[in-house]
Amino acid sequence: DGGITQSPKYLFRKEGQNVTLSCEQNLNHDAMYWYRQDPGQGLRLIYYSQIVNDFQKGDIAEGYSVSREKKESFPLTVTSAQKNPTAFYLCASTEQPGLAGREQFFGPGTRLTVL
Amino acid sequence: SQKIEQNSEALNIQEGKTATLTCNYTNYSPAYLQWYRQDPGRGPVFLLLIRENEKEKRKERLKVTFDTTLKQSLFHITASQPADSATYLCASSTDSWGKLQFGAGTQVVVTP
Numbered sequence: 001d002g003g004i005t006q007s008p009k010y011l012f013r014k015e016g017q018n019v020t021l022s023c024e025q026n027l028n029h030d031a032m033y034w035y036r037q038d039p040g041q042g043l044r045l046i047y048y049s050q051i052v053n054d055f056q057k058g059d060i061a062e063g064y065s066v067s068r069e070k071k072e073s074f075p076l077t078v079t080s081a082q083k084n085p086t087a088f089y090l091c092a093s094t095e096q097p098g099l100a101g102r103e104q105f106f107g108p109g110t111r112l113t114v115l
Numbered sequence: 116s117q118k119i120e121q122n123s124e125a126l127n128i129q130e131g132k133t134a135t136l137t138c139n140y141t142n143y144s145p146a147y148l149q150w151y152r153q154d155p156g157r158g159p160v161f162l163l164l165i166r167e168n169e170k171e172k173r174k175e176r177l178k179v180t181f182d183t184t185l186k187q188s189l190f191h192i193t194a195s196q197p198a199d200s201a202t203y204l205c206a207s208s209t210d211s212w213g214k215l216q217f218g219a220g221t222q223v224v225v226t227p
Contacts, residue, residue: 004158031213033214033215035217040123040219041219042119042204042216042217042218042219042220043159043204043206043215043217044217045214045215045216048213048214058214088156090158090159092158094213101146101147101149101164101166101208101213102213103149103161103164104149104159104161104213104215105161106158106159106160107158108157108158109156109157109158111156
């Protein structure tokens, strides 16, 4: 089955720790995205990548880092510099996007809680 | 700044009625709007895309309209069913990177 997987589903972090969220897709999509979702708010873009070895900051990149060493993988690291990391994190991918629009395919999400 | 807004109040509707959700955008002209469905604790699922030169799009019991004069999209669920209960998100983009800006979503609750 083609799709996007995220792991783990739930993650608990102590203050001061870095944690890495996994995102893998087997859809052969070029672009991948990381969003953060907080209660009552829309999805906010953290980072995105159009191609391997290239990525761009989104609207709320501070305290996060990413890598794109393989087309199918786009891990997100939540660093200790992120002041309020408790949230629901969503990974998405799309075929080569353009102005005509491309739907984004989302993973099941990772819920991160800081203890 | 560019904004996309949805009615934050939950929409409670009786089974069989039509649910109508609103998405308004300001300070930009999106080339298209997308609608997604999100169930609790899960990732959004794409439903429909409507382009700026299209007035209306349909898919089964779903209908989307796009009014560039009013800067608004309406999303209709006809003959609603309890299984339609979810949060519905609208999203748009004006750049070629495919970056989407999402509204906060409107929760729909369909009661039997």
